[in-house]
Amino acid sequence: MRRSLTTTVAMVTTTLTLLATAGTAHAGSWTHRDARGDVFRSSMSDDAVATADPADRTADITRFSVRHSTRKVTLTLSLRDLRSGDSMLVSRVVTPQNEYELAILRSSDLRMFSLVDTAAESEELTCRGKRASYDTRRDRIRITIPRTCLGSPTWVRAGAGYARGNAFSSDENASLAFDEALRRGSKRAANSEAPLKVGKKVRVG
Template sequence: MRLRTLTAGLTLLGTALAVSPAPAQAAVQGHGDARHDVVRDDAGTDRPAPDNRTADIRRLRVNHTGTALSTTLVLDTIAKDHWGVIWQVKTPEQGRWTVQVLKFGQTKDFTLHHRGKTVACADMTKQVTRSTGTVHVVVPRSCLDDPAWVRVGGGAFASSSDGMKQYADDARLDGEVHQAGLVLGPRLAAG
């Protein structure tokens, strides 16, 4: 099932999308996402799920400063349980990194992954504001090996408590998700 792979396996870094090199842009980038474009895994086939609000991304904001990468996803609603947000970060030297914030039952996870392994990053912070549907993460650039630029994609997912219904949204796609990973934005140089 494609969504099951996305929700359970985004910490395994997907195949990089082929993109021609481009110069890095300013350090801040915002991206609005279409409303009601969530998809549901229905027996291995992605189906539109426009009524789902718990995985529906409204905005992605990325700020790459001289000291940190700050990323924010704004969702229509944050579920009480069984949800997660994921950012994939591509850097020039080290490839893809994954930052995830998850809540499934008693399990809460806030981690940085690189090449399939958890990376220790003591100064990484997160803030979840349920009233505004906002999940904000700050990752020190030193934890990403001080990249000259980054490209960032954001995704959200939610599931029923039994895991039988799974929903996902990619901030940079309308009404679909890719099994290979999140769609990345433009290069952002450290500002």
């Protein structure tokens, strides 16, 4: 008996879909577009006041995305003009059971990548497989954290901030430009008591 055209098309469509997805790891994802020109700058003095610096492109975050697959959590930060030099990226990752702080410091003589469990009295975690890549051609920073380092959560919420400048300089004129990914304007980020804002829940995909 001849199959109807509708049935045949449906079977072909289903088969192609299965072939296209076979062996592919799916992931939940979320992206936020940050305002441009909302960089703030502060000197390194104790009584410094943060002031807007909309002309700065090197610390200006334009997009932040979170991707949550069965094996890893990937955070991607896009900037207007990513350059080499002294910088620090900080991130806050919230899970159903815990909260983590991530810091990546890069300078001419220092590379540091720390992941801290904030619920365990700021204990730094040993996390094999975590890594960060800086792509100045694409103006992009990508951070990868194995899910096992975060307790294999069902969902994550994350936020990030980026600062650029000579944080180690003893020069009283040294300054730091900074931006927070999920807030328009980053003056609040200068307050160490204000936690980074986190985005929506991204469930494992």
